[in-house]
Amino acid sequence: MNKNFLNDFPILRTQMNGQPLAYLDNSATTQKPENVVRSICGYYGGCNANPHRGVYELSQKSTKVYEDARRKVAKFINAKSAREIIFTKNATESLNLVAFSYGLTNLQAGDEILITIAEHHSNLVPWQIVARAKGAKLNYIYLTADGNLSEADISAKLTRRTKILAVTQISNVLGLVNDVKTLAAKAHEVGAVVIVDGSQSVPHIPVDVQDFDADFLAFSGHKMLSPMGIGVLYGKQKILDAMPPFLTGGDMIEYVTEQETTFAELPQKFEAGTQNVGGAAGLTAAIDYLQSVGFDEIARVENDLTTFAISELKKIPYVELYGCDAPNKVGIVTFNIRDVHPHDVATILDAQGVAIRAGHHCAQPLMKFLGVNSTCRASFYFYNTRRDVERLIDAIKTVRGVMKLH
Amino acid sequence: MLENIYTELIAEHSQSKENRRQLENATITERGHNPTCGDEITLSLEIADGVIRDAAFTGEGCAISQASTDMMIELLRGKSVDEAKRLAELFIAMIHGEIDDDDELAELDEAAALKNISTMPARVKCATLAWHTLDTAIKHSDGDSLA
Numbered sequence: 001m002n003k004n005f006l007n008d009f010p011i012l013r014t015q016m017n018g019q020p021l022a023y024l025d026n027s028a029t030t031q032k033p034e035n036v037v038r039s040i041c042g043y044y045g046g047c048n049a050n051p052h053r054g055v056y057e058l059s060q061k062s063t064k065v066y067e068d069a070r071r072k073v074a075k076f077i078n079a080k081s082a083r084e085i086i087f088t089k090n091a092t093e094s095l096n097l098v099a100f101s102y103g104l105t106n107l108q109a110g111d112e113i114l115i116t117i118a119e120h121h122s123n124l125v126p127w128q129i130v131a132r133a134k135g136a137k138l139n140y141i142y143l144t145a146d147g148n149l150s151e152a153d154i155s156a157k158l159t160r161r162t163k164i165l166a167v168t169q170i171s172n173v174l175g176l177v178n179d180v181k182t183l184a185a186k187a188h189e190v191g192a193v194v195i196v197d198g199s200q201s202v203p204h205i206p207v208d209v210q211d212f213d214a215d216f217l218a219f220s221g222h223k224m225l226s227p228m229g230i231g232v233l234y235g236k237q238k239i240l241d242a243m244p245p246f247l248t249g250g251d252m253i254e255y256v257t258e259q260e261t262t263f264a265e266l267p268q269k270f271e272a273g274t275q276n277v278g279g280a281a282g283l284t285a286a287i288d289y290l291q292s293v294g295f296d297e298i299a300r301v302e303n304d305l306t307t308f309a310i311s312e313l314k315k316i317p318y319v320e321l322y323g324c325d326a327p328n329k330v331g332i333v334t335f336n337i338r339d340v341h342p343h344d345v346a347t348i349l350d351a352q353g354v355a356i357r358a359g360h361h362c363a364q365p366l367m368k369f370l371g372v373n374s375t376c377r378a379s380f381y382f383y384n385t386r387r388d389v390e391r392l393i394d395a396i397k398t399v400r401g402v403m404k405l406h
Numbered sequence: 407m408l409e410n411i412y413t414e415l416i417a418e419h420s421q422s423k424e425n426r427r428q429l430e431n432a433t434i435t436e437r438g439h440n441p442t443c444g445d446e447i448t449l450s451l452e453i454a455d456g457v458i459r460d461a462a463f464t465g466e467g468c469a470i471s472q473a474s475t476d477m478m479i480e481l482l483r484g485k486s487v488d489e490a491k492r493l494a495e496l497f498i499a500m501i502h503g504e505i506d507d508d509d510e511l512a513e514l515d516e517a518a519a520l521k522n523i524s525t526m527p528a529r530v531k532c533a534t535l536a537w538h539t540l541d542t543a544i545k546h547s548d549g550d551s552l553a
Contacts, residue, residue: 017407341468343443343532344412351408360444367444373466374444402408403469404417 005383008033008289012383019353022388027172027200027332027379028357029222032282036225039285043278051277052251052268062277069280070267076287077217078208079234083266086233086240087275091199092122094218094233095166097246097270098195099126102216103164105244106193109135111163114192116141116149116178117369118171121362123197123218127166136163142369147174147323154186162192169201173361173377174323175306175332177205181212188213193239199223203381204302204330206295209234221279225286230279233270240266247272298382302331305380305389309333312393318400322370331380334361337399342376348402352395354388410522411529412469419473419516425480429462434547438465438539440531445471449539451482453547458482458490468532470523475536477517482540491544494537500524501533 006012009031014021023031043065049058051066067082074082088094103126107113113127117140131138139162141153149167158165165187169180184194196214201207203224209217216239221230235243245252245263252272254262263269290298310324310333318338323329337345342358349356357377360367367374378392400406429435429450439446447465451458461479465472478497482490497514499505503524511518523533 341445341472343445343468343529344470347411347526347529348408359442364444402412404412404414 008035009383010034016353016355017351019351022354022384022391024378024380024384024388024392025355025357026381026384027175027223027377029228030203030225030381031383032225032227032286033289035289036227036282036285039281040227040278043281047281048277050274065284066275066277066280069284072284072287073232076291077202077234078210080210081237084234084237084240086235086267086270087280088218088231088233089229089276090220090222090231091197091218092220092231094216094231095123095195095197096126097233098166098216098218098235099130101243101246101270102193102239103127103130104133107131107134107136107163110161111136112139112157112159112161113137113164113166114139114141114157114162114187115166116168117143118147118149118174118176118363118366119166119168120172120197120199121364122199123166123168123195124365127164137161140365141167146326147171147176148326148328149178154183158186158190158192160190162187162190164195165192166195166197168197168199169207170204170330170332171323171363171366172200172332173334173363173366173375175200175329175334175379176323176326177201177328177330180214184212184214200330200332203290204295204298215239221283221286225289227279227282230276230283232283237266240270245269245272249273251275293382299330301382301384302380305384305386306331306333308386309378309380309389309392312389313396316393316396319396322372322375332377333379334375334377336372336375337396339405340399340403342374344403345376345396345399348399349392349395352391352398354392354395356392411526413519415516415519416469416473419476420469422476425462425476426464427462428464429460431460432462434543436539436543436546438535438542440467440471440535442531443468445532445535447471447475447536447539449475449479449536449543451540451543451547453487456487458485458487463536467535468529470520470529470532471535474517474520474533477515477520478536478540481515481517487544487547490540494541494544497537498534498541501530 047061049062051063070082070085187194194214195216198217198219202219217234222228249272313319320336322334346358431452432450433453435450445467452460461482
């Protein structure tokens, strides 16, 4: 472990079940560095007031913290304007906002929504509901043997009937990076709107919304060092302007009479009620921290750990790997141990201080497609070390013995 | 910790195939599902004159859920429906840490070996899946007999 990271993430020095913690569940949520924790305390300790409302100085301070965060995020993903950044509670809310505001307004019976079989439930269930409500059809891009999106499916299913293409940039199960730039260009050719789930990409690789030219990008703060409860929806201003509000109430209005309401301009139109300013302060600090580490360094560490983990796991004859042979892979290793259920694996690893995820990873259709009920997943971040991977491998080697399988 | 959970007894029951089948004369079949992990079982009971004559299951899950189901089925055979219902309540109370007196738990027979799961909140649902499914099955069978 790089000494600075160890100092910045004191939780990584704690123990789990009496063993040093090897935290390998970063796709679920990342740990938070000290500067992020301090920024939240600093906000509540010195700037707390309801933003956008008070005329007094403290409220203006709070407003500034919130709007500075918006500008920080806009710059971070290279949005044209801070007005294209809507704060939500997480990527799930961001995707629901697009589905229920854009989808319900613009879809008609017979239209098609195209997603991939590797979507997290948050980029799948809202589309099922919207498709049913509007009489639209939900189609899937399936995967080839290496886990990547089938080009044949993309060609066959992305047609003039497709009004929405919603796709994850990196699968939360397989860790494979989709070429969203090419997908967006193809989708735009047929007139579809493109929604990218960036939950697993924005924390790990540089994302430039103008470069890949998607219409929407959703991501969560808590998967990139920020507190839980702050998320982002980026949308192109022209599209957001034309969309109706999603949640309504305080702070998102212009005028309210007994029977009518006119709505505020972007971004307030989509931010009803008192917002998570402390979370926004944390997100600002998280982006500062990520930029100080740098995406080159993040990629270097994660590639090293991923390659090392896969090569070690391949040496164990009773380990089955999923999506580990494709080159476009980032930081996620999904596997099963023959004859042992992933929950038992996770419990046995937990007893040795190794935290991994076991289950369906909120991707049940993908599990079914892969022909499994559930899997184990180890996911890395820049603060992980080869020692963490060695401990994962050592613990995996004990599993069949604990289960009395010899 | 692990040796108290993954005992020989649990290993044996989780790998046993004996009770893992379709029941030909099932009078009630109930599907149980744990949405957080995707585990599922289908429990079949053959009930006559208020007594569980036979029981079996199919499904997929972790060693704890499979062993728990297997041990439950062995306990159920020959028991009255009312007794089965009471035993399910006792087992669930044990797993939730509400009853830990070994004498009181003795009538759970081998299933009492899962007592340590009460110290592992993440695995409570695995252990109780079959027993909740049993409870639902009995409720449905009551409904059938009333109808």
